[in-house]
Amino acid sequence: MEVAYLQTPIGIAEFKGHEEGLTSITVIDENRPFGIVPEVLEDAVYQFREYFEGTRKHFDLTLNPEGTDFQKKVWNALMKIPYGKTISYLELSKQLGDVKAIRAVAAANGKNPLWIVVPCHRVIGSNGDLTGYAGGLHRKKWLLEHENPAKQQSLF
Template sequence: MEIAYLQTPIGTAEFQGDENGLASVSVLDEIKPIGIIPEVLEDAVYQFREYFEGTRQQFDLKLNPSGTDFQLRVWDALLKIPFGKTISYLDLSKQLGDVKAIRAVASANGKNPLWIVVPCHRVIGSNGDLTGYAGGLHRKKWLLEHESPAKQTTLF
């Protein structure tokens, strides 16, 4: 498994993957040296740079996350949430065909190994509140504002 790092506005992104695809992307609080980016991770790092620059809304990467069949179903459903949009945990559970699975859906969402690529940050509470996020609510808020079609502008 190859590893690469990228400094982002909200922490250090750590990429892990091999020729089978990107296995994980996580965010770290500590700064890691960038170093040489392994060839199998170059495209992921490049696309993340574009995302944070505001020029990429969708990722086109070969993914290879490890998870249960249920987790993989949830993560696949997350991939269908459009850039700049949010969905509630309840609505996500309904889409997956079982409104009673809301806790299991939330748990699978929290175990998503592909930060930002599989946009678990786009899932919010039914009342619109930002709820649980493995990377911290400050990052979830930043990501949703970054993806918001209505950007805050200065008055002066």
């Protein structure tokens, strides 16, 4: 398992993976040595830099997360949420075919090991509240604003 780190505007991103793909991307608060990025993680680090610079809206990476079949089904559904858009946990449950599974969907969302690439930050409460985010609600808010910044209206 290879590891790399990248300083982002909202913390240090930690990438883990191997030849079969990325297994996790998380945000950490403690300092880590940055060093040389292993070859198998170079593309992920490069694409993340582009995302935070505002020039990348879609990731093209080989993913290999560990999880149950249900979790993987939820994570695949998350990847269909367009950049700059949000949906509710209820909407996501409906898309997956079982409105009663809302708590299980939320739990799977919370176990997402691939921060930003699998965009769990785009799922909000039915009333529009920013609910639940493993990386902290301040990061969720930042990511949503980054993806859909409010444009200043011209007065003239």
